[in-house]
Amino acid sequence: MSIYSKIAAYMGYLMADTPHSWKDGPVLAILSGLSVLYGWGVRRRYQAYVSHPEKQAHLSVPVISLGNITAGGTGKTPTACYLARWLCRKGYKPALLNRGYRSQAEKGAAVMSDGEHILLNARAGGDEALLMARSLPGVPVLVGRERARTGQMAVRMLGAQVLLLDDAFQHWQLARDLDIVLIDSTNPFGNGHLLPRGILREPMEHLRRAGFFILTKSDLCSREEKEKICQTLRKYNETAPVAEAVHQPAWCISFKDWYEGRKDRHGCSQLTVGATVTAVSALGNPASFEATVCACGYHLGDRIRCDDHHPYTAADIRMMEEKAAKCGSVLVTTEKDAVKLPASDILERQVPLWVLGIEIVICKGEEALQTCILNHIGGTT
Numbered sequence: 001m002s003i004y005s006k007i008a009a010y011m012g013y014l015m016a017d018t019p020h021s022w023k024d025g026p027v028l029a030i031l032s033g034l035s036v037l038y039g040w041g042v043r044r045r046y047q048a049y050v051s052h053p054e055k056q057a058h059l060s061v062p063v064i065s066l067g068n069i070t071a072g073g074t075g076k077t078p079t080a081c082y083l084a085r086w087l088c089r090k091g092y093k094p095a096l097l098n099r100g101y102r103s104q105a106e107k108g109a110a111v112m113s114d115g116e117h118i119l120l121n122a123r124a125g126g127d128e129a130l131l132m133a134r135s136l137p138g139v140p141v142l143v144g145r146e147r148a149r150t151g152q153m154a155v156r157m158l159g160a161q162v163l164l165l166d167d168a169f170q171h172w173q174l175a176r177d178l179d180i181v182l183i184d185s186t187n188p189f190g191n192g193h194l195l196p197r198g199i200l201r202e203p204m205e206h207l208r209r210a211g212f213f214i215l216t217k218s219d220l221c222s223r224e225e226k227e228k229i230c231q232t233l234r235k236y237n238e239t240a241p242v243a244e245a246v247h248q249p250a251w252c253i254s255f256k257d258w259y260e261g262r263k264d265r266h267g268c269s270q271l272t273v274g275a276t277v278t279a280v281s282a283l284g285n286p287a288s289f290e291a292t293v294c295a296c297g298y299h300l301g302d303r304i305r306c307d308d309h310h311p312y313t314a315a316d317i318r319m320m321e322e323k324a325a326k327c328g329s330v331l332v333t334t335e336k337d338a339v340k341l342p343a344s345d346i347l348e349r350q351v352p353l354w355v356l357g358i359e360i361v362i363c364k365g366e367e368a369l370q371t372c373i374l375n376h377i378g379g380t381t
Helices: 003-015 022-051 076-089 127-135 147-158 204-209 223-236 255-259 286-295 314-326 343-349 366-377
Strands: 063-067 094-098 110-113 141-143 162-166 178-184 212-216 242-254 276-281 299-305 330-334 353-364
Touching: 003 022, 063 076, 063 366, 076 094, 076 127, 076 162, 076 178, 076 353, 076 366, 094 127, 094 147, 110 127, 110 147, 127 141, 141 147, 147 162, 178 366, 204 223, 212 223, 212 366, 223 242, 242 255, 242 286, 242 366, 255 343, 255 353, 276 286, 276 314, 286 299, 286 353, 299 314, 314 330, 314 343, 353 366
Parallel strands: 063 162, 063 178, 094 141, 094 162, 178 212, 212 242, 276 299, 276 330, 330 353
Antiparallel strands: 110 141, 242 353
């Protein structure tokens, strides 16, 4: 484990809602002080937009934002894909705007996909954007930190009629018609502290901006726990409807089939239930992926966890092979990770790698969600 990984693990322990040792006291005190400063900065920045709405850019088409109030994965990417597909079925032409985190295009503006061709790789445009581009043929995907700029490109160059902002609850530079906030049912608000003492990206009272809430991974907590989450949401937002969603495995196919774009199960190599696997991921919440692997009926022999958005190398592939060989397993990874893996090395070495596809399913409140969106974009059911 690298020094960075050790520090990240220790920070995760400090940010968890669990008892800590007295030895952690000085570090916790420092983090608490930094949280106060962070909160002051966030409130001041937000208030600047509230006090001066003219600072926000306004576009000529409806804008829907997907985001969360905590750091870590809540299922924004699969939810964005779900909404894009649904809007297409309703006859709209949506475009997805992604920041392109840690990519070469993050500080600029670029087209990851024009809806017909994928124009950038993961290094140039980001892993999440590439995953969405591969998953959504016909839907333009643009990357760049300034969503107003990429939004204008999507409308003028690609004819977008609705813009979906991925991970944009804290992106106040662009006005939106609807804020959809995703809440991880298994860890909704962390320990209640702001970063870096906790996982909150902004104060809880800012939940009042949300127009709709989705509780993701709702099957992994009890009814009582979900009711407690809803009570907390109602404390800050009395009007926004709440839906529930689950992460559902769609398929688990060989990397070769996935790379060639075959996901329809016909002619694909499917991983046999009961197989021993080594789970490989570079996610904000790797434990959730590993739980899904087990829920699919696979035996988790080992796990390989890399830092979120980790750029995989040929050396990583060799390490994965060695680990899998030691426990007699095959490798299973996510689509988000697969887009970053060096495909030529994997195919040439015939690495026993499988890709697990995850889809989000709205199991409660789907009609309310769709009605809410149509009301905000001027459509009809």
